[in-house]
Each structure stands twice: as C-alpha cells, then as structure tokens.
Amino acid sequence: MKTAQKIPHGRPRALRTPGGFSFRLEPRALIVVAALVVAALAASVVLIGTGDFPIPAADVVKTLLGDGNAGQEFIVNELRLPRVLVGLLVGASLGLGGALFQAVARNPLGSPDVLGLGQGATAGALVMIVLYSGSAAQVTVGALVGGLVTGALIYLLAWKRGVHGYRLVLVGIGISAIATAVNGYLMTKADFVDAARAVVWMTGTLDGRDWKQVWPLLALACVLVPLVLANARGLRMMEMGDDVSHALGVRVERVRLVLMVSAVLLTAAATAAAGPVSFVALTAPQLARRLTRSPGPNLVPSLCMGAALLVTADWASQRLFGDGQLPVGVVTGVLGGVYLLWLLVTERRAGRV
Numbered sequence: 001m002k003t004a005q006k007i008p009h010g011r012p013r014a015l016r017t018p019g020g021f022s023f024r025l026e027p028r029a030l031i032v033v034a035a036l037v038v039a040a041l042a043a044s045v046v047l048i049g050t051g052d053f054p055i056p057a058a059d060v061v062k063t064l065l066g067d068g069n070a071g072q073e074f075i076v077n078e079l080r081l082p083r084v085l086v087g088l089l090v091g092a093s094l095g096l097g098g099a100l101f102q103a104v105a106r107n108p109l110g111s112p113d114v115l116g117l118g119q120g121a122t123a124g125a126l127v128m129i130v131l132y133s134g135s136a137a138q139v140t141v142g143a144l145v146g147g148l149v150t151g152a153l154i155y156l157l158a159w160k161r162g163v164h165g166y167r168l169v170l171v172g173i174g175i176s177a178i179a180t181a182v183n184g185y186l187m188t189k190a191d192f193v194d195a196a197r198a199v200v201w202m203t204g205t206l207d208g209r210d211w212k213q214v215w216p217l218l219a220l221a222c223v224l225v226p227l228v229l230a231n232a233r234g235l236r237m238m239e240m241g242d243d244v245s246h247a248l249g250v251r252v253e254r255v256r257l258v259l260m261v262s263a264v265l266l267t268a269a270a271t272a273a274a275g276p277v278s279f280v281a282l283t284a285p286q287l288a289r290r291l292t293r294s295p296g297p298n299l300v301p302s303l304c305m306g307a308a309l310l311v312t313a314d315w316a317s318q319r320l321f322g323d324g325q326l327p328v329g330v331v332t333g334v335l336g337g338v339y340l341l342w343l344l345v346t347e348r349r350a351g352r353v
Contacts, residue, residue, distance in 0.1 A: 029292040029301060035287075036304035040088060041310045047087075048080045050318055086209040086273055087314050087328070088307045089217040090281055093270040095306020096228065096299060098281030099288070100263035103235055103297035104256055105168050108343060111282035112267040113336075114169065116176025118276035120150025121268050122202055123179050125184040125275075128200045139201065140213075140272045147268025150175060155260060204277035204329020206314055213273045220269050224262045228299060231255050236296045277329045279336020280306050280313075286343065 048064075049055040054187055055063070062068055063076040098111045124146020128134035134142065142193055158171040183202075190198060234255040266280065287309075288301035310328065313335070317326040 026292070026294055028295050029298070032288070032291045032301050033304050036301065036308050040304065040308040040311060043308060043315060044084045044088065044335070045059070047084050047311055047315045047318075048076055050315060051075075051080065073188045082210045082214050083206050083312075084311060085214045085313045086217065087206050089214070089221060089278065090206075090270040091284075091306040091308070091310030092303045093217065093221065093266040093282040093306070094277065095288070096225065096286035096303040097263040097266035097270070098306070099285035099297050099299050099302035100228065100235075100259050100266075101281070102285050103238075104263075106262060107166070108286055109282075110169050110172075111281055111285075112263075113282050114176070115154060115172030116179050117147050117150050117154075117172075117199035117264065117267045118271055118278070119176050119179035119183060121271035122276050123182050123186070124149070125201060125272070126183055126190075129201070130186045130190040130194050133194060135309055137212075143272035144268050145269055148264060150179065151260070151264030151268070155257075203327040204275040204332070205327035206274055207327070209274070217269060217273055220265065224266055225303070228259060228262050231258055232297065232299055234260060234272075235299075260335055275327075275329060277310065278333040279340065280309055280332055283336050283339045284309055284314045286339075 032212040047059050049057055049060045055072060055075065059068060059072060060076060063072045064081075070074065087256050094112070101112060101115065102108055102110045104110070121143040125139045125143040127146070128139045128142035132138065154168065154172050154175055157175070158168045160167065187195060187198060234251075238255065239250060270277070284306035285302040287300060288298045288305040288346045291305075292298055292301050310332070314328045317328045
C-alpha cells in the first residue's frame, strides 16, 4: 500500500491499495481500536480466571498457550473459554449491527433494541419453547428465524421509493410493540417449567454456552464482517444524502439492502446465541464515535467496543453482586437504560427529538 498524499501528523490519511481501492486511515481511530482490542482481551483473560475455581491471569495465559496442567486445561479450554468467545462474538456482532442500523437510519436511536429485532427473535424462541418444548438447538433456530422475519417486515413496511431513517424507526417501534404483545401472550400459555426457561432466555445470558454456539457465530462473522467493510465507503457517502450518493456513483438501495440484511443477520445470530442482550447495539456505536471523535459509521471501533462491553459486563455480573450471579442482560439493561435516558436528554437539548 502507498500513501496517496502527505498529510500532517494526526490528520486522516488516504491510503490506496494495489487494486485501486482507497480508504481513510485515521490515527486516533486506530489508537482507539487498539486500546479496545487490548481491553477486550484483558477482560477475557480475567473473566476466564473468574469462578468457583479461580485461576490467576498468568496461569490462564499459560494454559491458553498450552502450558497448563490437566485440571486448568479442562476448566479453561472446555468450560470457560467457549463462554468468553461467545461473549466476544455476540458483543462484536451487536456493536457492528447497531452501527449499521444507526448509520442507515441516520438516527442514534435506530438500533435493534428500538427497532424490535430483539423482540422478534424472542418471539421465535418462545414459539419453540412454549408451543413445542424445543431443544436448545431448536430454540436457537427459532430465534434466528424470528429475527430474520422481523427484519424483513420492517424493511418492507418502511419501503416507499426507498427506505428512510425516520420511517424505519417508526415502523420498527410499531413492530416492536406487536412482538412484545405476542411474547406476553405466549408467556401466558406456558407451563411453569417452560415459563421459567423462557424467562431465563429472555433476560440474556452467557451461562452454559459452549463450542456449539462458537462455531456458527464465528463462521457468520467471517462472512459478514468483510462484506460490511467492503461496502463501508458507500455507507459513508450515503450519510451525505441519497441524491449526492447517486451522483457519486453509489448504488444506494443495493448498498442499503446489503448492509441491512447483514445487520439483521448479525443481530439475529447474536440473539439466538445469548438471548436478547439489551442495549449493547445502542451504546457501543455511540461510545465508539465519542472516543474516535470521527464522523461516519465507525464500524470497526463499534465492533471492538461491543466485544469489550459485553465481556466486561459479564465479569461484572459474576463478581460485583456478592454470591448471587446476575445474567449479563440485566447488567447491560441497567447501564444501557441510563445511557438511553442521557442520550434522549442530549438529543432533546440539541433539538433533534
């Protein structure tokens, strides 16, 4: 890669690849991404060492590198590492999905939590739990299908010579209300055992996650993350408006459809793996934007922020409440609710809501 032009230190740089593609390199954003990656990895090591059988961080690292004893290898590699990997992948998926929805909607409230994708995925999972007493795999498939159907409904109902942010948010709020009502009805039809199981799933938790949840999430991320980043340039131009984007050669509706489908898949897969973990998709992109101080969707910083937030919240849910462990969705819900109130007050003062 060659630098296209010399720009003073600290300013964004335009880089060009041998194939003719160019992209912006922002030093502050790179520093933020590196710091978030380090924070996520450090929190992961601490989280792996947390539990009924505590393991020092140095021993966790040694075990991950293959130098631990038999007991440590079983606890780390078989019991705790899959849970942490699911947390990282779910947080990254929600962070990236939230950034995509907010960029497409051009609204900081345009996240899967507000648009109803989590509620739709919950409805699919409850159908499998309540009506069919489905297995864990069937519940996962039901949540994935529910999220995809909800995303398709939102897109179709919001379509009118294109999809615009204001209409997308309003349709999403309506779909969310309908899905919430359906979920309440399904809960009234559940017996005691299925109701207890459903409540635990609806809270959002990483308990009991193993390698069966890791591999599908990892495979999906390996496909969707490069696809999203390949369309990031078009997404950045779309923030200037559809007419300007068309004039610059961006196929607006094609890019919007690809990115929305990717966001729906990321959110639905994350919900299927861990339940509807609240507010990570809302807060991660906003926090990333404030740290990078950069305009645009901030896709990679949002991805890294989501991963760091979720594993940190999972550690907090296990260590900060005495002997009682909370589902991670409770912690993210409380923190995200406070952040949402602050965001609404800020947007109201700015005259945007």
